[in-house]
Amino acid sequence: MNIRPFEIDTDFDIIKDWITDERTHAMWSANRMVYPLDRTDLQQVLAEMHDKFGDKSFVAVKDDGSVAGFFCYSLNNDAKEGMLKFIVVDPQCRGKGRAEEMIKLALADAFDNPYTDAVQLNVFSENVRAKKFYEKIGFKERRTAENAFAYKDESWDRCNMVIWGAGT
Template sequence: MLDIDHKNRNSVVRVSIFNREFWGKGYGTEAMSLLLKFGFEILNLHRIGLNVFSYNTRGKKSYEKLGFKQEGIVRDELFYNGQYYDSILMGVLKDEFNQN
C-alpha cells in the first residue's frame, strides 16, 4: 500500500511480478486480493486505486476481476522500448470488492 490517506480513507496499491515464469498462474491476482482485503478490512479504507500501463493487458484483466473499474487515462505517459503507452487509472470501492 502506498500513500495511505486515513482521513479520506483511500490509498494506492502496486503489485509487480518480474519473473515471466510466474506469470499467468494467478499469483498477482491472489496478492492483490490479499492487499485489498487488508486495506478494506484492517485499515478500513473506502477506495483503493492504481495505475496500469496499456500494454499490461494481463494486469488490467486481473484488476477488473477483483472489482477495479477504469476511471481515467493519461495518454502517452510512458515511453518504453521506443513506443508511448497510456497510463490507465483504476479504482475499487470497498462495497465493489466485497461483491466479488
C-alpha cells in the same frame, strides 16, 4: 498464502530476476528504478516512496515459505484511498492464481482499515494482460492519461483503476 513485509537482505535476490527485459521493467516501474534491478537502487527508491507517500513494501509467501510476489502499498488518509504499486509475481507462479490471491489478500488488509474507501493502482494501457487481470479482480478504469509515459519511441497511456470497498 500470506503477506509479510519485504526484507531487502533476504528477498531481493529472489525477486531481482523476475523481470527479464527492459520494456517489461519500464511497464513495471515506469523507469523509477534502474534496469536490471539493483539492490541499492531498489532500497533507495523504496525509502523515497516511504518518505514521500508512506509506502510499505510486501511479499506474498506461499504455504511452503517461498516468495511468490511483491508489491508496495500506501494509504492517503485525506482521500481515504489506498494505492498499490510495483506489483510483480514470480514467473513460475503466473497463470496459477497466485497473483489474484496476493492482490485479494492485499485488498482484504487495506479494507480492514475503516478509513479506506477505495484502493487504486496505475497500469499502462499497453500492458493489456495486467489491465485485464485487474478488471477480473474488480478494478474499474477511472481515468486515462494519454501519452503519460515515453519508452524509447513508444508513448504509453496510463490508466488509473480503482476498486471500492464493500461499504462504499
